[in-house]
Amino acid sequence: MSTESMAQADSRTVVITSELDDFVARRASALRAAVLHVDDLCECISTRPWPEVLKVDLPDYFKAAVRGAYVINRIFSLAGTKVASRLKAEGIDERWFHIRIQPLLELADCLAHDPGTRGVSRTLLPLDAQWFEIKRVGCEVSTPDFIRGRGRERPNVAVLREPIQKSAWSLFEWKEERSMTWEESQSNQFYVSRPAGIPIIAWYLGRSVHGFHCPGKTAEIDEVAIRAITSKARAAFRSDAGEMLLFLDGKTLCFHAFSPLLATVERVDGVAGKIDGWIMNGRRGAFDVPR
Structure with a gap:
């Protein structure tokens, strides 16, 4: 992305993505918010002897865009990127890239998601670890x-x-x-x-916007209980936005999974406009950048 397009951005929200067709990035671009792609850093990568291994010379325009901004860091996977191909060719583990871009993320005022690669970021945990974390924060919900x-x-x-x-x-x-x-x-x-019961997709954007969607049968749903689970999930997974798969069996809610992708609720009527509002307004101070 050029420095000119960033200067025109109408929001202090910046989206950093690793997906070429990331719908949050697409909506951010339409809203004239700054969007950065990790492949813009491909030419800035160089290998180094141990223990440095990898160096990423962050461009000034990257730093200027991120400094003091609310950053929606959607670097959930490097699969399919030029960066991944470059690292593979050099025989370097992708985790080194996440380590080396940490100084860039530290320039932000706050981040939307816990940074790091899959299994390191609390936003990107496997199912059994998710079930442990949701219980650890005191959420009163069943798990499989x-x-x-x-x-x-x-x-x-x-x-x-x-x-x-x-x-x-x-x-x-x-x-x-x-x-x-x-x-x-x-x-x-x-x-x-x-799973037993009726599937429910619960979602949230920041602290104040949330909802749920029943993709199958409708049911009488305890909205207060879902709101409480949403609040606990936000803390457990260190994520300012996300969606959860729950199952309602009788009157019992069972938490099955959390994802920051928002790929399911993207298609739910009315949610896209709320995502636009989240992108433009951000939730400043939600999560401090790790120091």
């Missing part, structure tokens, strides 16, 4: 029963009700698992009880 195998040994799934094998990284696929790798299917196998 699960069991993990050790190595190539298949776990005793008899302890589960209708067990299904899943990838711990496959957050919203519960009817049919399509994202499990061969290695996951064979090693440290992860089994959970099949």
Whole structure:
């Protein structure tokens, strides 16, 4: 992105993305907010001997755009980027890139999501870690029963009700698992009880905008309970915006997954306009940048 387009931005919100077709970035561009893509840094990368390994010379326009801004840091995966290809060619783990762009994120006034790569960022946790975190913050909600195998040994799934094998990284696929790798299917196998009840997608943007959507059957829903879960999830996953998959079985709500992608609620009527408002207004001071 050029320095000229950033100077024209009407918002102190900046979106940093790793997706070429990121819908939040698209909406931000339409709103004339600054949008940066990680591939703009590809030519700024150079390898170094251990222990530095990787150096990223941050351009001045990147620094100027991020400094003092509310940053929506949507660097959830480097898959498909020029940066990922460059790192692979150099034999460098992608985690080094996340480490080296941390100084850029530290220029922000605050961040929308906990920074870091998958499994390091609290915004990007596997399912079993999510269930631990939501309980750790004192959220009064059920979580699925699960069991993990050790190595190539298949776990005793008899302890589960209708067990299904899943990838711990496959957050919203519960009817049919399509994202499990061969290695996951064979090693440290992860089994959970099949969801029971009616699926609910709960979502929030900042502290004040939230809602829920029932993609299937309608049901009588305790909005106060969902609002409480939303508040706890925001703290547990250090994320200023996100969506959750819940199941309502009778009167019991069961938390299944959290995602910062907002890919499901993007298609829900009326939510896109609220996302625009979140982009333009930001929630200043929601999360301090790690120092």
